[in-house]
Amino acid sequence: MRARLLGVLAAFALVVQVGGAVPAGAxxxxxxxxxxxxxxxxxxxxxxxxxxxxxxxxxxxxxxxxxxxxxxxxxxxxxxxxxxxxxxxxxxxxxxxxxxxxxxxxxxxxxxxxxxxxxxxxxxxxxxxxxxxxxxxxxxxxxxxxxxxxxxxxxxxxxxxxxxxxxxxxxxxxxxxxxxxxxxxxxxxxxxxxxxxxxxxxxxxxxxxxxxxxxxxxxxxxxxxxxxxxxxxxxxxxxxxxxxxxxxxxxxxxxxxGAATPPVRLPPPDRSPGTYEAERAGNVWEGAAEPAYCAVCSGGRKVILIGGNVYDHTVVRGVLAETAGARRMTVHALVDGAQTFSVSVNGGDAIQVPMTGTKDTVTTATVPVELVAGVNTIRFFGHAARGPELDKIVIGEVVNGT
CATH class of the missing domain: 2.60.120.200 (Jelly Rolls)
Structure with missing residues (x-):
């Protein structure tokens, strides 16, 4: 009996050592x-x-x-x-x-x-x-x-x-x-x-x-x-x-x-020409602003907690333009009713981007922005109230032939 018990214990120890498994139902x-x-x-x-x-x-x-x-x-x-x-x-x-x-x-x-x-x-x-x-x-x-x-x-x-x-x-x-x-x-x-x-x-x-x-x-x-x-x-x-x-x-x-939870699998980001994801590496998230999961957003993420004070903002960096001039920028975001982004391009005067929508659907708004030839930065903020949750921006065609 003792030999049988020792054999069972040895077999269990071998199972644990190889693969770290435990018996089913344990x-x-x-x-x-x-x-x-x-x-x-x-x-x-x-x-x-x-x-x-x-x-x-x-x-x-x-x-x-x-x-x-x-x-x-x-x-x-x-x-x-x-x-x-x-x-x-x-x-x-x-x-x-x-x-x-x-x-x-x-x-x-x-x-x-x-x-x-x-x-x-x-x-x-x-x-x-x-x-x-x-x-x-x-x-x-x-x-x-x-x-x-x-x-x-x-x-x-x-x-x-x-x-x-x-x-x-x-x-x-x-x-x-x-x-x-x-x-x-x-x-x-x-x-x-x-x-x-x-x-x-x-x-x-x-x-x-x-x-x-x-x-x-x-x-x-x-x-x-x-x-x-x-x-x-x-x-x-x-x-x-x-x-x-x-x-x-x-x-x-x-x-x-219990067992470790597998990492979340996210959909790929939008890599279409002129598209810049808000959660893209190299962007800036200041104060409380930060990337978070988003089931309906491209790339599976958005940037939340933008605006409401002078501290919480995000900057989309590395926005490219071959020539200087006005371009159409389409903002993709989740909106809780009626909210507004303040947007500053390369540190210039703010323009307002009002949006109306719901937090479970991506809403878009298009505004003209003045870009320089080369690399641009676009800051999203709001001093008076929280703004929408930013999914991505898309830089489109030239405005008025410029």
Whole structure:
């Protein structure tokens, strides 16, 4: 009997070693997907960097950097990410091979890391977040770890948000001051689904301070995009007694329950003459503007969050013209009702491109633009309100024979 058992175990070990397979019907296991190193990967461990993206404090840069075996996030009193807040964060997960890891619907993930919160990083009466889960096309966060003041006491809290009423819900709290000025470990486990859950664990050495879970919550809000974690400091500047401070994180790891999800297959971009995709490599996306998935767009992507302030804009670079003169430019975009792009060619005066349509259909508008012979840049922006979501532009025939 013992020999038979040993034979079975040896056969199973061989199966695991060859191909990493497990028997059919076996329960899914936690699989390591992300294990970045500050020395090896630096800021390339993340999908994007938000280091003073408004340019409010260039003298303080870099606000996000590698320090020893950790990533450091600085917050200065003059930092701004709008009139009433500051933000210095990283977002998303990127493998050492450069591929973003996308947290998709009904996937279950576990993020673990160690953090050092100094006593200068106080809890506040306004918002003060040190970790977030967000999707690129919705401003409301999906979940957070925050530093609130509750009943006059500084706390660290795990919370989820409800989209319908744009409200947060703390489901786990701990006192902040006992864990300041020391390395503590946190684990955030969640199912990214309509009927999801979130579990937050906080440990000081071997001592578990919090291990709390909330079930039946909606952690999936978008049909096309994906959830992305964010680390850093994002806080209101309206709380009294704010200090210049920092946050350290290290030993970052991400595990997925079950098999890895294959990468999304996108349709090819439009390579017709005179066509320039908004997500094309080499273009510029400033502030919050960034490429995102789009089921109805050529190339499967669009650029979102253009306009609404002086910071969020995109620049289509490398637009070619054999001769100087006016050309017809057709803008392809997804429009939420009536929206307008402001467009500047080569830094010239803005022209307005009003568009009317729906967010699930590509709408077009054609305007004349004055190009120089050679290489041109075309900036899309809007100071007063958000503009459409840009799919591509097409440069057409000469206007008026010029």
């Amino acid at each position: 329960a899914p296991r936690w699989e390591r997907r992300w294990d970045p190193s500050p020395a090896r990967d630096g800021l390339g461990a993340f999908e994007a960097l938000e280091d003073d993206r408004r340019g409010s404090h260039p003298e303080g840069q870099p606000h996000v950097r590698v320090e020893g075996n950790a990533w450091r996030f600085d917050a200065h009193l003059e930092d701004r990410d709008g009139a009433d807040r500051m933000r210095n964060e990283v977002r998303g997960l990127r493998t050492s091979g450069g591929r973003p890891l996308e947290i998709r619907k009904d996937e279950t993930w576990r993020l673990s890391y160690r953090m050092y919160i100094p006593d200068t990083l106080d809890a506040t009466t306004g918002f003060s977040h040190i970790w977030q889960l967000k999707t690129s096309d919705i401003g409301t966060p999906v979940a957070q770890v925050s530093l609130p003041v509750v009943g006059g006491v500084q706390k660290i809290a795990a919370r989820y948000w409800t989209l319908a009423d744009n409200k947060s819900h703390d489901f786990a709290l701990a006192d902040l001051e006992p864990i300041q000025n020391r390395w503590v470990t946190t684990v955030i486990e969640f199912k990214s689904g309509d009927d999801g859950y979130m579990r937050w664990i906080l440990r000081d050495g071997r001592r578990t301070i919090v291990d709390q879970r909330v079930d039946g919550i909606d952690l999936w809000w978008t049909a096309e995009q994906y959830n992305r974690p964010k680390w850093g400091i994002y806080r209101s500047i309206k709380s009294a007694g704010l200090q210049e401070t920092y946050l350290l994180v290290k030993d970052l790891k991400a595990e997925q329950l």
